[in-house]
Structures are given as C-alpha cells and as structure tokens.
Amino acid sequence: MQLYCESLTEYKRLATREVRIGDLLLGNFHPIRVQTMTTTDTMDTIATVEQSIRCIEAGAELVRITAPSKKEAENLLAIKNELHRRGYKTPLVADIHFTPNAAEIAARIVEKVRVNPGNYVDKKKFEQIDYTDAEYAEEIDRIRERFTPLVKICKEYGTAMRIGTNHGSLSDRIMSRYGDTPMGMVESAMEFLRIARNESYHNIILSMKASNPQVMVQAYRLLVSVMTDEFGECYPLHLGVTEAGDGEDGRIKSAIGIGSLLEDGLGDTIRVSLTEDPEFEIPVCKDLVKRYIDVSTAAQHQSAAGNGQPAIPEVNKLPYSPFEYVRRNTQTVSNIGSKQVPVVIADFMKADTITHNDLQAVGYTYDTVTDKFTISDAAADYLYTGKKLLDFALPGTLKVICDHSTWLKATDKEKYYPLFQSTEYLKSTDHSGILNFISLDVNTAASQELLQAARRDRSFVLVLWSSHVHAMPSVRRYIIELMNQGINCPVILAVESHDTTIDEQLIHFSTESGALLLDGMGDGIWLMNDPEKIQNQKVSGRTYLETKSNHQFINNTSFSILQATRTRISKTEYISCPSCGRTLFDLQETTAKIRSVTHHLKGVKIAIMGCIVNGPGEMADADFGYVGSGPGKITLYKGKEIVKRNVDSAIAVEELINLLKENNAWVDPLVPLRTAIN
Numbered sequence: 001m002q003l004y005c006e007s008l009t010e011y012k013r014l015a016t017r018e019v020r021i022g023d024l025l026l027g028n029f030h031p032i033r034v035q036t037m038t039t040t041d042t043m044d045t046i047a048t049v050e051q052s053i054r055c056i057e058a059g060a061e062l063v064r065i066t067a068p069s070k071k072e073a074e075n076l077l078a079i080k081n082e083l084h085r086r087g088y089k090t091p092l093v094a095d096i097h098f099t100p101n102a103a104e105i106a107a108r109i110v111e112k113v114r115v116n117p118g119n120y121v122d123k124k125k126f127e128q129i130d131y132t133d134a135e136y137a138e139e140i141d142r143i144r145e146r147f148t149p150l151v152k153i154c155k156e157y158g159t160a161m162r163i164g165t166n167h168g169s170l171s172d173r174i175m176s177r178y179g180d181t182p183m184g185m186v187e188s189a190m191e192f193l194r195i196a197r198n199e200s201y202h203n204i205i206l207s208m209k210a211s212n213p214q215v216m217v218q219a220y221r222l223l224v225s226v227m228t229d230e231f232g233e234c235y236p237l238h239l240g241v242t243e244a245g246d247g248e249d250g251r252i253k254s255a256i257g258i259g260s261l262l263e264d265g266l267g268d269t270i271r272v273s274l275t276e277d278p279e280f281e282i283p284v285c286k287d288l289v290k291r292y293i294d295v296s297t298a299a300q301h302q303s304a305a306g307n308g309q310p311a312i313p314e315v316n317k318l319p320y321s322p323f324e325y326v327r328r329n330t331q332t333v334s335n336i337g338s339k340q341v342p343v344v345i346a347d348f349m350k351a352d353t354i355t356h357n358d359l360q361a362v363g364y365t366y367d368t369v370t371d372k373f374t375i376s377d378a379a380a381d382y383l384y385t386g387k388k389l390l391d392f393a394l395p396g397t398l399k400v401i402c403d404h405s406t407w408l409k410a411t412d413k414e415k416y417y418p419l420f421q422s423t424e425y426l427k428s429t430d431h432s433g434i435l436n437f438i439s440l441d442v443n444t445a446a447s448q449e450l451l452q453a454a455r456r457d458r459s460f461v462l463v464l465w466s467s468h469v470h471a472m473p474s475v476r477r478y479i480i481e482l483m484n485q486g487i488n489c490p491v492i493l494a495v496e497s498h499d500t501t502i503d504e505q506l507i508h509f510s511t512e513s514g515a516l517l518l519d520g521m522g523d524g525i526w527l528m529n530d531p532e533k534i535q536n537q538k539v540s541g542r543t544y545l546e547t548k549s550n551h552q553f554i555n556n557t558s559f560s561i562l563q564a565t566r567t568r569i570s571k572t573e574y575i576s577c578p579s580c581g582r583t584l585f586d587l588q589e590t591t592a593k594i595r596s597v598t599h600h601l602k603g604v605k606i607a608i609m610g611c612i613v614n615g616p617g618e619m620a621d622a623d624f625g626y627v628g629s630g631p632g633k634i635t636l637y638k639g640k641e642i643v644k645r646n647v648d649s650a651i652a653v654e655e656l657i658n659l660l661k662e663n664n665a666w667v668d669p670l671v672p673l674r675t676a677i678n
C-alpha cells in the first residue's frame with residue numbers, strides 16, 4: 001500500500017474501529033479527543049486530583065497518571081474516588097512501564113491502561129543479540145504468556161488499552177531484527193496487537209511516538225499501511241511527539257509531527273508533550289484539532305453555497321515514498337536547491353524603513369564602531385523588501401528580493417533579485433541572469449507555459465503558496481505534479497498566517513511548511529503574518545512583542561521548523577521529557593538552566609530526563625543525557641553510555657559542561673559561564 005490515508009487531496013478522516021473508554025467514545029469518526037498526563041507523585045492523592053481537575057477544566061477528555069509500581073496502581077482507586085466525589089468522571093489512564101503486576105491492578109480500577117511494548121515484558125539491556133527464528137518465536141511466546149492475563153482483565157472489566165510504542169525504548173529483540181526504525185516501531189506494537197486480537201479483544205488504541213517528527217510521522221503512516229494490509233481495518237491512533245521540549249520549540253515540534261498526520265486525516269486522539277504544567281498542553285491540543293474542524297466546515301459551507309474551491313486533482317500514485325525521507329531532486333540556483341540547506345526569507349515588505357539595526361532581529365548584529373556585522377547561526381539568507389531598495393551595504397551572506405519593478409532600478413544585480421507574479425514573469429523580458437523568484441498561488445490553474453519556463457530557465461525558483469482552504473495538500477499536489485513532469489526547479493514554501501494568537505500562528509506555520517519538509521519538499525521557507533494580531537498578547541506577564549520583535553519571532557520560527565524537520569540544524573537540540581509522577585527534579589527549571597548555558601552549541605542534542613527508569617530509553621538519538629537517578633542525584637550519559645553516575649544535582653550542570661568539553665562538543669559562549677549559571 002503506497003497511500004497511507006483516505007485521500008491526499010481532500011480532508012477525510014481515516015476510518016478506525018470504535019473504542020470505548022468509560023463513557024467516552026473514540027475512533028470511528030468521533031471527534032479527535034484531547035488529553036494530557038499529570039506530573040504529580042501518584043501517591044499524593046490530593047495533588048494528583050487537583051492537577052487532574054485543572055487539566056479537565058482546561059478541556060482534557062482523558063487524564064493519564066503514571067503507575068510505576070503496584071502501590072501507585074492501587075492508589076489510582078483513591079484518586080478516582082476523590083475525583084468522582086468532586087463530580088469529575090473524566091476517564092483515567094494508567095501509564096505502565098516494566099510492571100505487568102501494576103497494569104493488572106490498574107486495569108481493574110481505571111478506564112484505560114497504557115503499556116509500552118518495548119518494556120512491558122522485556123528488560124532492555126542495550127545488547128545487540130542475534131536472534132534465530134526459533135529464539136524470536138520463543139520470545140513472542142513469552143510475551144503472549146505475560147501479556148494475555150492483562151488482555152483478559154481488560155476484556156472482563158471493559159477497560160481500554162493503548163499499545164504505545166516509543167522510538168527510544170524498543171526491545172533488544174526488535175532492535176536486533178529491525179533496528180531503530182519506523183518498521184521496528186510498527187512491528188513492536190503489532191506483536192502485542194496480534195495477541196490481543198487472538199483473544200478477540202479490540203478496545204485498543206495505538207501510538208508510535210518519537211522525539212524526531214520525521215521518524216514519528218513515518219511510523220504512523222507505516223502502521224496504518226501494515227494494519228490495513230494484515231487486518232483490513234485500523235485501530236484508532238493516539239498521536240504525540242515525545243520529549244518535544246518547552247516554549248515555542250515544543251509547540252513547533254509537536255505541531256509538525258501531529259499536524260502533518262492530522263492534515264491527512266490520521267489521528268483519533270492527541271497529546272502535546274510539553275515541559276510545562278500539563279493544563280497548558282490542552283489549549284495547544286485544541287488549537288491543533290480546531291484547524292480540521294475549520295477545514296471541514298469551510299468546505300461544507302462552500303459546497304452548500306455552490307462556490308466551492310476547485311477540487312485538488314486526486315493522487316493515486318506517489319512519485320516518492322511516504323515511509324522514508326528523500327529530499328526532492330532539484331537543481332542548484334545560486335544558494336538554493338539541490339543538497340544545500342533550505343534558505344530562510346525574512347519578510348520586510350511592511351517595514352516603512354529598513355536600517356542596519358533592524359537586521360539584528362534576523363541574525364545580523366551591526367557594530368557602528370567597526371562598521372561590521374556579526375552573523376548568527378540563525379541568520380536569514382534573503383530579505384524581501386517589496387518596493388524598497390536599501391541605502392547601506394549588506395552583510396556578506398544576505399541578499400535582497402524585491403518586486404520586479406523595483407529590481408529594475410537596483411544597481412547591484414549580484415545582491416538584488418526580482419520577485420515576479422507568474423503572468424508578469426511570462427510577459428517580461430527583463431529577468432535576472434542569476435536568480436528569479438516566481439510567486440504562484442497553486443489554487444489557480446498554472447499555465448503549461450509557466451511549467452515550460454520552469455523546465456527551461458536555470459535561474460527559476462518557484463515561491464509556492466495556496467489560497468485553498470486546505471492549503472498544505474494543494475501545495476503538495478503541485479509539487480507532486482512537478483515531480484511527475486520531471487521539473488527540478490527549487491521551491492520556496494510561502495505560508496501566511498492570519499491567526500490571532502501566537503500558538504495558532506506557530507501551529508499554522510509548522511503544520512503547513514513542516515508537513516512538506518518532512519516529505520523532502522521545499523528548498524526554502526518564507527513565513528508571513530500580521531503582527532498587529534498578536535502584538536497585545538501577554539506571555540509571562542509581558543506583552544509578547546516587547547520581548548522580541550515580530551521579525552525575530554518569524555525568523556526564530558523559520559529556523560525552528562527547519563531544525564525540527566532536521567533539514568537545517570542551526571542550534572542546540574533539547575529532548576526534554578514532559579515529566580510525570582516519577583520525575584526526580586524540577587524539569588522546567590533545570591531545562592531552562594541547561595538551555596541558558598548550552599544554547600550556543602549548534603547541532604548538539606542534549607536530553608534532559610526526569611527519571612532513570614524510562615529516561616535513558618526515551619532519549620532516542622541524544623548525544624548527551626542529563627537524567628534524574630535519585631533525589632538530588634543526576635546521572636550523565638554520552639549517547640546511551642553512563643559516564644558520570646549519581647552526581648550531586650548542585651554541580652550537575654557544571655559536570656555536564658565538563659562532559660561536553662571532554663568530548664569536544666563545547667565552544668565558549670559569548671556570555672561568561674558563571675553569569676549564565678547563576
């Protein structure tokens with residue numbers, strides 16, 4: 001099966017089995033449910049109840065609570081009773097790792113249990129063992145023996161189950177046969193699913209989480225394909241990106257992973273994992289889901305009014321694999337296309353004037369004394385100035401795009417390049433000999449003449465956007481057409497947001513450009529918004545655009561999207577668990593502290609995990625790990641190897657820096673270290 005969803009061009013939910021979780025129905029076209037997980041100690045009944053209530057009041061339709069051992073599993077009864085006493089009947093989910101005994105207790109109390117097939121029966125030893133077919137089959141028998149009792153309890157009590165695979169905690173058996181791959185993730189869940197089906201138990205939801213949105217998206221697609229091929233039906237999907245982090249990066253990473261799948265109608269419930277209090281995850285979930293209610297409603301209204309937009313032509317065969325990342329083959333046009341990292345275009349069209357100092361927001365800091373610019377790793381590659389020409393010399397790596405009529409007046413044709421509307425380009429004979437940008441709304445029929453020009457002109461770069469209500473699939477459809485016709489001009493993804501909150505804008509940008517970048521489409525990114533819509537919003541008590549300018553917000557968002565899709569690495573990457581009842585230190589504070597001293601380490605991946613039980617397994621491909629290993633104790637990892645055990649937390653950040661230095665992963669920051677740590 002090459003297609004993994006009902007349609008690549010029309011918004012259609014994937015048909016899935018209906019699952020009952022207490023009184024809540026999920027799957028089978030029921031609304032996409034939003035959920036979160038508590039971070040309190042499960043033995044602290046009142047704290048857990050009160051946090052659960054905050055989540056429910058925020059809109060959580062399911063609340064997950066960790067049950068690391070039998071005693072926490074038993075305490076779920078006290079939590080449930082207290083919630084009921086206070087009038088809250090929202091279904092609870094017990095989160096289980098390693099402890100079948102706890103799962104069997106919890107399944108008799110709460111409405112749903114979550115098991116991780118990577119560690120439900122297997123104890124991970126990080127050993128590379130070759131399994132013969134007979135040994136592999138024996139392991140499956142062992143799983144069946146240990147897992148079947150839980151299935152029977154769930155059946156008897158009407159309890160639902162999530163078989164939740166995590167990329168970072170695959171069993172040695174799966175790793176030995178499939179490696180650390182999306183197929184390994186799928187097979188890990190399928191082994192458990194087959195056992196449950198043999199018991200005629202179907203109240204099941206599946207998840208394929210990873211901290212890398214690329215791996216996560218491929219794994220969910222593959223899971224749908226494998227379930228359809230093997231069973232002829234699909235179980236509901238719980239979508240999530242693990243250890244996404246906090247703030248804007250966490251939202252961007254989640255929106256790329258979850259949003260890319262929702263765009264194609266996949267997903268019956270979602271959780272956005274942020275290193276923030278869990279109730280703050282719910283509005284982000286709601287913003288993500290709302291987009292698809294809007295898409296369906298807008299399409300229905302348009303068709304009822306008889307003014308529907310042109311249908312996006314269907315796709316029956318893809319010219320690329322949706323299960324692996326391969327960048328679309330494009331030709332090189334200046335610093336755009338081919339194997340070069342996607343470029344970032346900063347939109348200054350609405351600026352009345354542009355000075356040296358304005359460039360600081362997009363990565364160029366000007367020093368008046370030396371008359372020089374310092375260029376950051378996240379410096380934009382192009383400025384779009386509309387009808388303006390600049391009256392100062394540009395930093396070396398920065399070029400300008402301006403409207404064609406303005407470009408005609410520019411004297412420096414090595415630095416200034418024209419933007420044409422598509423018809424304007426076809427009519428004009430004044431083209432740049434180096435680089436021409438052609439803007440095209442893919443929702444209007446593109447002429448064959450333009451496609452011929454794209455094929456012929458080696459300086460041709462398309463700037464694609466869509467006025468279609470379901471914009472991403474319409475841009476994707478156009479790029480598929482370019483691929484089918486063998487047209488290799490580079491493509492810039494232009495996305496404009498009219499959303500009225502910062503979170504909505506982040507989700508809009510991330511979903512619409514991120515979904516394409518994950519499929520190898522896009523040689524650049526050009527984000528636009530309306531700053532007036534967000535200028536009065538308060539974040540941490542301050543007006544948002546007091547803390548950063550809109551240009552800085554857009555520039556950061558562009559680089560964060562490229563980083564999260566792993567198409568252009570410009571900064572340190574943090575893999576930070578969302579925390580739960582097992583967490584051994586203040587994750588939010590520690591994550592902020594580590595970020596403040598390591599944010600300049602371009603390309604280094606640092607995991608910050610709350611506990612040593614699951615942390616090491618969930619760190620995925622982090623280069624270094626900072627993991628809680630006891631009260632006030634931190635264990636430091638290099639890859640999956642422990643290098644410093646039980647370090648006092650008071651000096652653990654400094655020890656982490658020493659570890660980075662020992663491994664040549666450190667460069668001195670511009671701000672003195674002592675100041676930053678304090």
Ligand code: SF4
Pocket residue numbers: 577578579580581582583584609610611612613614615618
């Ligand atoms: S790694 Fe973090 S979220 Fe996962 S179990 Fe440990 S503390 Fe909880």
